Amino acid sequence: MTDTDSPVRATDTARTAEEEPLGASRAERLSALGQQHGALVALIVMVLVASLTFDSFLTGDNLENMAVSSAFLAVVALGMTFVIVTGGIDLSVGSLFALGGVLAAWGSRYGTLVALLLPLAVCGLIGLVNGLLIARARLAPFIVTLAAMLLARGILLSVTDEGSTTYLVDEKSFFAHLGQDKLLGIGVPVWITAALFVLGAVVLRRSRFGQYVYAVGGNEDAAALMGAPVARTKITVYTVSGLCAGLAGALNAAWLVSGVTILGNGMELEAISAVVIGGTLLTGGFGFISGSLVGVLLLKVIQNVINQIGSLDSAYQQVVSGAFLAVVVVAQTWLGRRRRAP
Amino acid sequence: MPSPVLSVTGLSKAFPGALALDRVDFAAHAGEVHALIGENGAGKSTLIKVLTGVYRPDSGDMTYQGGRVRFATPLQAQHAGISTIYQEVNLVPLMSVARNLFLGREPRNRFGLIDFRRMHREAAEALRSLGVRVDVTRQLRSLGVGAQQMVSLARAVSVDARVVVMDEPTSSLEPREVRTLFGVIRMLRERGIAVVYVSHRLDELYEVCDTVTVLRDGKVVRAGPIAELDRLRLVSLMLGREMGEVRGQGLTKFTGEHAAGGEPVLRAERLTLRHTLHGVSVDVRPGEVVGLGGLLGSGRSETAKAIAGALRPDSGRVVVAGTPVRTGSTPAAVRAGISLLPEDRKAEGIVPGLSVRENIALAVLPGLSRFGLVDEARIDRVVETFVKRLRIKASSPQQKVGELSGGNQQKVLLARWLAMRPKVLLLDEPTRGIDVGAKAEVQKLIDELAEDGLGVLMISSDVEELIEGSDRVVVLKDGAVVAELTGDAVTEDRLMRAIAAAGGSDDD
Amino acid sequence: AGCAKSEDEGSKDTNTGAVGDSGQVVATPPAGDRKTCTVEQFGGKKLDLKGATIGFSQSEKEANPFRIAETASIKAEARARGLKLLTANAQSQFSKQISDVQDLIARGADLLVIAPLNSDGWGPVLRAASARHIPIITIDRKINADACKDYVSFIGSDFIEQGKRAADQMIEATGGKGEIAILLGAPGNNVTTERTKGFKDRITEKAPGLKVVFEQTGEFAREKGQQVTEQLIQSKPQITGIYAENDEMGLGAVNALKGAGKQAGAVKIVTIDGTRNAVQGIVDGWISGVVESNPRFGPLAFQTLDTFTKGEKVAQDIVIQDSAYTKANAKAGIGKAY
Amino acid sequence: MTELALRRTPVDRERLLRLVQEYGVYLGVAVLVLVNTVFTPHFVSGENFRTQAVQVAPVLIVALGMALAIGSEGVDLSVGSVMALSTSLISLYLGYGPWLAIIVAVLGGMAVGLANGSLIAFIGVQPIVATLALMVAGRGLALVLLPQLKDVRDPGMATLGSGDLLGIPHLVLIAAALALAVAFTVRRTTFGRQLLAIGDSRPAAQLAGLPVRRVLILVYVVSGALAAIAGVLATARLSASDPTSLGTLMELSAITAVVVGGTPLSGGRVRIGGTVAGAVLIQLLTATLIKHDLPPSWTQIAQAVVIVAAVCAARERGKR
Ligand SMILES: Nc1ncnc2c1ncn2[C@@H]1O[C@H](COP(=O)(O)OP(=O)(O)OP(=O)(O)O)[C@@H](O)[C@H]1O
Ligand SMILES: Nc1ncnc2c1ncn2[C@@H]1O[C@H](COP(=O)(O)OP(=O)(O)OP(=O)(O)O)[C@@H](O)[C@H]1O
Ligand SMILES: [Mg+2]
Ligand SMILES: [Mg+2]
Numbered sequence A: 001m002t003d004t005d006s007p008v009r010a011t012d013t014a015r016t017a018e019e020e021p022l023g024a025s026r027a028e029r030l031s032a033l034g035q036q037h038g039a040l041v042a043l044i045v046m047v048l049v050a051s052l053t054f055d056s057f058l059t060g061d062n063l064e065n066m067a068v069s070s071a072f073l074a075v076v077a078l079g080m081t082f083v084i085v086t087g088g089i090d091l092s093v094g095s096l097f098a099l100g101g102v103l104a105a106w107g108s109r110y111g112t113l114v115a116l117l118l119p120l121a122v123c124g125l126i127g128l129v130n131g132l133l134i135a136r137a138r139l140a141p142f143i144v145t146l147a148a149m150l151l152a153r154g155i156l157l158s159v160t161d162e163g164s165t166t167y168l169v170d171e172k173s174f175f176a177h178l179g180q181d182k183l184l185g186i187g188v189p190v191w192i193t194a195a196l197f198v199l200g201a202v203v204l205r206r207s208r209f210g211q212y213v214y215a216v217g218g219n220e221d222a223a224a225l226m227g228a229p230v231a232r233t234k235i236t237v238y239t240v241s242g243l244c245a246g247l248a249g250a251l252n253a254a255w256l257v258s259g260v261t262i263l264g265n266g267m268e269l270e271a272i273s274a275v276v277i278g279g280t281l282l283t284g285g286f287g288f289i290s291g292s293l294v295g296v297l298l299l300k301v302i303q304n305v306i307n308q309i310g311s312l313d314s315a316y317q318q319v320v321s322g323a324f325l326a327v328v329v330v331a332q333t334w335l336g337r338r339r340r341a342p
Numbered sequence B: 001m002p003s004p005v006l007s008v009t010g011l012s013k014a015f016p017g018a019l020a021l022d023r024v025d026f027a028a029h030a031g032e033v034h035a036l037i038g039e040n041g042a043g044k045s046t047l048i049k050v051l052t053g054v055y056r057p058d059s060g061d062m063t064y065q066g067g068r069v070r071f072a073t074p075l076q077a078q079h080a081g082i083s084t085i086y087q088e089v090n091l092v093p094l095m096s097v098a099r100n101l102f103l104g105r106e107p108r109n110r111f112g113l114i115d116f117r118r119m120h121r122e123a124a125e126a127l128r129s130l131g132v133r134v135d136v137t138r139q140l141r142s143l144g145v146g147a148q149q150m151v152s153l154a155r156a157v158s159v160d161a162r163v164v165v166m167d168e169p170t171s172s173l174e175p176r177e178v179r180t181l182f183g184v185i186r187m188l189r190e191r192g193i194a195v196v197y198v199s200h201r202l203d204e205l206y207e208v209c210d211t212v213t214v215l216r217d218g219k220v221v222r223a224g225p226i227a228e229l230d231r232l233r234l235v236s237l238m239l240g241r242e243m244g245e246v247r248g249q250g251l252t253k254f255t256g257e258h259a260a261g262g263e264p265v266l267r268a269e270r271l272t273l274r275h276t277l278h279g280v281s282v283d284v285r286p287g288e289v290v291g292l293g294g295l296l297g298s299g300r301s302e303t304a305k306a307i308a309g310a311l312r313p314d315s316g317r318v319v320v321a322g323t324p325v326r327t328g329s330t331p332a333a334v335r336a337g338i339s340l341l342p343e344d345r346k347a348e349g350i351v352p353g354l355s356v357r358e359n360i361a362l363a364v365l366p367g368l369s370r371f372g373l374v375d376e377a378r379i380d381r382v383v384e385t386f387v388k389r390l391r392i393k394a395s396s397p398q399q400k401v402g403e404l405s406g407g408n409q410q411k412v413l414l415a416r417w418l419a420m421r422p423k424v425l426l427l428d429e430p431t432r433g434i435d436v437g438a439k440a441e442v443q444k445l446i447d448e449l450a451e452d453g454l455g456v457l458m459i460s461s462d463v464e465e466l467i468e469g470s471d472r473v474v475v476l477k478d479g480a481v482v483a484e485l486t487g488d489a490v491t492e493d494r495l496m497r498a499i500a501a502a503g504g505s506d507d508d
Numbered sequence C: 001a002g003c004a005k006s007e008d009e010g011s012k013d014t015n016t017g018a019v020g021d022s023g024q025v026v027a028t029p030p031a032g033d034r035k036t037c038t039v040e041q042f043g044g045k046k047l048d049l050k051g052a053t054i055g056f057s058q059s060e061k062e063a064n065p066f067r068i069a070e071t072a073s074i075k076a077e078a079r080a081r082g083l084k085l086l087t088a089n090a091q092s093q094f095s096k097q098i099s100d101v102q103d104l105i106a107r108g109a110d111l112l113v114i115a116p117l118n119s120d121g122w123g124p125v126l127r128a129a130s131a132r133h134i135p136i137i138t139i140d141r142k143i144n145a146d147a148c149k150d151y152v153s154f155i156g157s158d159f160i161e162q163g164k165r166a167a168d169q170m171i172e173a174t175g176g177k178g179e180i181a182i183l184l185g186a187p188g189n190n191v192t193t194e195r196t197k198g199f200k201d202r203i204t205e206k207a208p209g210l211k212v213v214f215e216q217t218g219e220f221a222r223e224k225g226q227q228v229t230e231q232l233i234q235s236k237p238q239i240t241g242i243y244a245e246n247d248e249m250g251l252g253a254v255n256a257l258k259g260a261g262k263q264a265g266a267v268k269i270v271t272i273d274g275t276r277n278a279v280q281g282i283v284d285g286w287i288s289g290v291v292e293s294n295p296r297f298g299p300l301a302f303q304t305l306d307t308f309t310k311g312e313k314v315a316q317d318i319v320i321q322d323s324a325y326t327k328a329n330a331k332a333g334i335g336k337a338y
Numbered sequence D: 001m002t003e004l005a006l007r008r009t010p011v012d013r014e015r016l017l018r019l020v021q022e023y024g025v026y027l028g029v030a031v032l033v034l035v036n037t038v039f040t041p042h043f044v045s046g047e048n049f050r051t052q053a054v055q056v057a058p059v060l061i062v063a064l065g066m067a068l069a070i071g072s073e074g075v076d077l078s079v080g081s082v083m084a085l086s087t088s089l090i091s092l093y094l095g096y097g098p099w100l101a102i103i104v105a106v107l108g109g110m111a112v113g114l115a116n117g118s119l120i121a122f123i124g125v126q127p128i129v130a131t132l133a134l135m136v137a138g139r140g141l142a143l144v145l146l147p148q149l150k151d152v153r154d155p156g157m158a159t160l161g162s163g164d165l166l167g168i169p170h171l172v173l174i175a176a177a178l179a180l181a182v183a184f185t186v187r188r189t190t191f192g193r194q195l196l197a198i199g200d201s202r203p204a205a206q207l208a209g210l211p212v213r214r215v216l217i218l219v220y221v222v223s224g225a226l227a228a229i230a231g232v233l234a235t236a237r238l239s240a241s242d243p244t245s246l247g248t249l250m251e252l253s254a255i256t257a258v259v260v261g262g263t264p265l266s267g268g269r270v271r272i273g274g275t276v277a278g279a280v281l282i283q284l285l286t287a288t289l290i291k292h293d294l295p296p297s298w299t300q301i302a303q304a305v306v307i308v309a310a311v312c313a314a315r316e317r318g319k320r
Helices: A022-053 A060-085 A093-110 A112-135 A141-159 A174-180 A188-206 A208-218 A220-225 A230-256 A267-277 A289-309 A314-340 B044-051 B074-080 B097-102 B116-128 B145-157 B175-190 B202-208 B231-239 B243-249 B300-307 B330-336 B345-349 B356-361 B376-389 B406-418 B436-451 B463-469 B492-504 C065-081 C094-106 C123-131 C159-174 C190-206 C222-235 C247-259 C276-284 C298-309 C330-336 D002-007 D013-039 D046-071 D079-096 D098-123 D127-145 D155-162 D170-188 D190-200 D202-207 D212-238 D250-260 D272-291 D296-314
Strands: B006-015 B018-028 B033-038 B059-064 B082-085 B163-167 B194-198 B211-216 B219-225 B266-273 B277-284 B289-294 B315-320 B323-325 B338-341 B424-428 B455-459 B472-477 B480-486 C053-058 C084-089 C111-114 C136-139 C153-156 C178-184 C210-217 C241-244 C268-273 C289-292 C317-321 C324-326
Touching: A022 A289, A022 A314, A060 A093, A060 A188, A060 A208, A060 A230, A060 A267, A060 A289, A060 C094, A060 C123, A093 A112, A093 A141, A093 A174, A093 A230, A093 A267, A112 A141, A112 A174, A112 A230, A141 D250, A141 D296, A174 A188, A174 A230, A174 C123, A188 A208, A188 A230, A188 A289, A208 A220, A208 A230, A208 B097, A220 A230, A230 C123, A267 A289, A267 A314, A267 D127, A289 A314, A289 C094, A314 D098, A314 D127, B006 B044, B018 B044, B018 B194, B018 B219, B033 B044, B033 B202, B033 B231, B044 B163, B044 B194, B074 B082, B082 B145, B097 B116, B097 B145, B116 B145, B145 B163, B145 B175, B175 B194, B175 B202, B202 B231, B211 B231, B231 B436, B266 B300, B277 B289, B277 B300, B277 B455, B277 B480, B289 B300, B289 B436, B289 B463, B289 B492, B300 B315, B300 B338, B300 B424, B300 B455, B323 B330, B330 B338, B338 B406, B345 B406, B345 D202, B356 B376, B356 B406, B356 D190, B376 B406, B406 B436, B424 B436, B436 B455, B436 B463, B455 B463, B463 B492, B472 B492, B480 B492, C053 C065, C053 C094, C065 C084, C065 C298, C084 C094, C094 C111, C094 C123, C111 C298, C136 C298, C153 C298, C159 C178, C159 C190, C159 C210, C159 C241, C159 C268, C159 C289, C159 C324, C178 C190, C178 C222, C178 C247, C190 C210, C210 C222, C222 C241, C222 C247, C222 D046, C222 D212, C222 D272, C241 C247, C247 C268, C247 C276, C247 D212, C268 C276, C276 C289, C276 C324, C276 C330, C298 C317, C324 C330, D013 D272, D013 D296, D046 D079, D046 D170, D046 D190, D046 D212, D046 D250, D046 D272, D079 D098, D079 D127, D079 D212, D079 D250, D098 D127, D098 D155, D098 D212, D155 D170, D155 D212, D170 D190, D170 D212, D170 D272, D190 D202, D190 D212, D202 D212, D250 D272, D250 D296, D272 D296
Parallel strands: B033 B194, B033 B211, B082 B163, B163 B194, B289 B455, B289 B472, B338 B424, B424 B455, C053 C084, C053 C111, C111 C136, C136 C153, C153 C317, C178 C210, C178 C241, C241 C268, C268 C289
Antiparallel strands: B006 B018, B006 B059, B211 B219, B266 B277, B266 B315, B315 B323, B472 B480, C289 C324
């Protein structure tokens, strides 16, 4: 300050971090932690209970199975997290996942590169179109991605001869190995997923783009006035979400060694649930990549536990998962609300 | 005179139903503080938004640093060196203070990743130099409006700008922070930066500005050195009325004392709210205007919200005309006759997508309905009355409130509450962002309402307004009542001292 | 192999494959002519079925007659034999079925009975199972993999054959002339694909006078079947027959025809499955024929497992003989329909 | 004729856009009717219009409730499951007569709505997640109550499902009456106004003393009741209770109808006329594709295109 007539004085309101009225910020931090790690706590509790109750839970095989089968949903949820943090939603991921798998299986006859690039290109393109319609034409994400969901299903049906053809992946191809091989006892898809999550977390937390994602979700108008490239950010997140769904589909096809046509129904809702359970606010502006991973694992463990119980009627299973989802979001909302209180 | 850094000629911008800018010429020079004034809805914010690439003009040319430009986005304007504090606080509430300050220009390490340690350090420094000491890792929303405004200011001045535009930066600042702001403005001027300054507080204009452009109904009616115009002349130019008429009306509309008497119509007793209020008690008698003073964050807004049921106090009671009101319920408070004009007009006051008419009728709706069915004719009558009485400027009662200027939005909100015929009116910054003409009207209205026997509790950061308008001033500090000024003690001097004493008592 | 002893009340075995037998009858030629599989060939170990744990993975919710009967039959047979049965239901989600089977393996299943939701995409499960030499029997739908290597055998109907027999019934009902419509099952489903293929092939081959002029999906659901048929009979009032790929859609079509004021039998309907409602439809005159798809896999499946684990030969493809209902036997057979 | 066209003032682009925005969905319906009249045999017939109207009725009824939820800046994903629940309840209680069964079914739907509304209004759960939870649980519950498809053989239900009054099917009459009632509610009642205010700015409505919680709960209760009624009607039409497949993906159809009809997902505005037209548009589109026997892939792609086109036309244009 060069000015002399305004002696800067620390008054009561101008508090440094240490002078903060302790209660306020501690409670704030505590519930922030609760929201951030509530799902993690739930996961740990579930795992503990499950491993004490069922001997077959904490076995290497079971864990490895759960890891691999969660990997695909996790990759989809990763893209979804970016979208939801911007305050949007992507309903097309389930269809894109299925389409990605079919295209990968079809493309695998021309080599691994095609098997990977074709689904990425197509799903990424659909994601890009979603983004353009949402950011440039300012259409509601819900409805745009709903249309994309139909579109992707339509494309899937038309490339599989109305669903009657299933393309197979050659078991000996490199692409198939990508889905099946193990590295240090852990499946390759799990490694890929882990790498993507690290990358995603760094991008969201530590890159400028990540800041824009939060800003757009937090207050779009303000972000625009502050000079954030709102449209570009939105287009990017929907493209990323499309790419993630396509990649997950491709990896899944490599794992299943075929482009199964009936996959992905309801996957968008699963991914959204996982992201929300992980502490990301559907209103946007707040969320974590790690939370989404925890959310996916939690869903998986719940399903596994329901299977371990074994005697649960399939109808009751749904009641239980619905009730569980309700309990988690209520807890989360309650924590979030406490934090929002002034 | 050197050529201006930023100038526009023949700039026009029309909105559906309103010609916001009509062939405006405007020029800002380096090292000059340029006041932009006008009534509510005159087009000031629109001009600024056109200058900074938020809106695209319908016609007109813009020159910046000698070249013709047209900014397509705020980002382009920002990169070109025009930084802006927009009228409504425009930051991202869920992000931390530091992230808000540095959005889009975060310091990065050699891997291209954000260097948070450096960012936090620099953010804390930037804010400290403006007299704000907050934990910069806190979410912005945990700060009061004033502190948020200071963050906007810090953001605007911390870039290397040629032009700094400030649209009503002081509307939610307290005197101490206003002084800091003026310090910053002078520093900018010394550095040869052009400052465009919008405010409805005339004193401020005379204190810091060099030149002035007066807008009326989207047209420039006067431009030149501010020293050539006295206050009266300025006001008459703004309002488009004769000097004599303006002089006759005077500038502040408060008459002062009211004949308050009898039992308090509102008794708030020992309101306590976790971390913010610690046993605040306030009484308001019918016909009395009680001012609520204090620094930013002292809990004034929280007190008002707790009384109005928008916050649920942990303990304490609210009694209206002898009957206790269920706390923590706005419908209950409204039924009991309490009305709150909230501080954050944009987020908590107006319903932007609904029309002026619907907004005015919103709270009183059940009263204008029979068996749950709306009586349109009665609504029309009520709306007409208030649009006239408060001189609300809208193309029609069907216009969306979100399209009105800030001042007119405030009037719509006042109308919403007056239509309720409340017993107690809680006003949180009632004249914030309102032009002198409207301000005088609002003040006169407050006076009249008090005379009609309404109890008024008024929060204002404008000390003058607080002194002249209130019969009694209750001073808050850290969520507790620390002083109460009555009768002759209600003076600017005493108030400032009360606030300062409260603030200085535990100074380090 | 041979005829499985039926567990159903009062049903008596007949080897003719006629209606009236609720248990399954193997349709394929005697064991000598077809591929078989033994424990040695498969690479597993003999074991005593008595002490073994059996995992059963069901594909869809037990909410339609077929699945209900299928699961009930498996459970009843396991109970009757005093075996430990682990169950899981994939609720029509293929990814879930993969996890389900893996969970069953993790929970210690020694033998697996799978009702697959899809024929392809079983790689991960087969790899896990073969690593532990867990024999798999798939029922009602085949897995596209190597029999006696990836899995032991398949027990079920031949969907193509079902389609062909439906076509025969349609030809008989319509006299081989006219325009017909197909109510397809859910798209992307092998059952749909194969029932369509069999039907169309047989029509082309035997009755060139019959033309398929309309093919829309009714997604195996009654409501969809009704809605599609309502559209159909307005745009193509001249339609003479409707082939519904399951009973539910067929019953939906009946609803639609009734709603449009048609007389019973005015449009010939042929369906597949053999649920009680559909057979009743024949009795009432609305449906011309129903090709049965027998869901009572329990006895045959466990018998196959028993034979296999003892070290004896079992067939790789155990195609059961589905009966059929027509005007002639509907009344008598309705008690045996599921 | 030509002279007239020449003398007409050049079309004001802005106004034309506004017209399209306002009436685009009606235009879409008109175009489809026209196309079908020309290209689809037997399209212009009382029977056909009747079929389309009867088929669209349940979707429309659900969409009405959905419009209210969307107007309050929410959404109700549980509607399909409520239909399933309602159909299960009908079968369970039919023994006590159709009226009682219908009342129980509607009460069941209202109970789900109450649960939705409470989660949303009291706890503050996001509508999309709250109703997602009940969507999953609701269908489970429906299947617990009625594990498999069951025929409904009740003369009362049969009349409801296929009978008519003065030549108009009961289903259509009921849907029309409900649409009028909802439109009236939105326009003329305090509840309607309050709902829109809440949808536009919830904090402002809260501070203006509106009974926000009560209104929100009512919205979801109404939506649940409407979905349950749709379930009853669908059951009557099908003369069977099919909790597995009844109402699957109904939430998406209803949302599509509402949004295609010009109601913004951001709340604060409800267009009932548009919703009716939106539902009819989707119905006609599906009917067209089926009647022309186009493959399912076409149906999906065409729907996607129409949805985007309709929403594009109805969108509020940027103010720059
Ligand atoms: N987005 C918009 N849509 C339609 N009309 C608008 C819009 N923004 C502003 N207007 C209109 O343009 C005119 C100028 O508004 P502007 O906000 O520039 O006024 P102002 O001078 O900044 O007023 P205040 O002092 O109250 O902030 C007003 O009549 C207003 O109603
Ligand atoms: N300058 C500041 N430094 C640190 N914290 C602040 C500052 N200003 C406000 N706050 C925080 O914001 C919270 C609420 O402030 P708020 O502005 O609502 O208070 P207020 O007394 O109502 O003031 P005003 O009426 O001017 O808005 C306070 O509890 C305080 O923690
Ligand atoms: Mg302004
Ligand atoms: Mg305040």
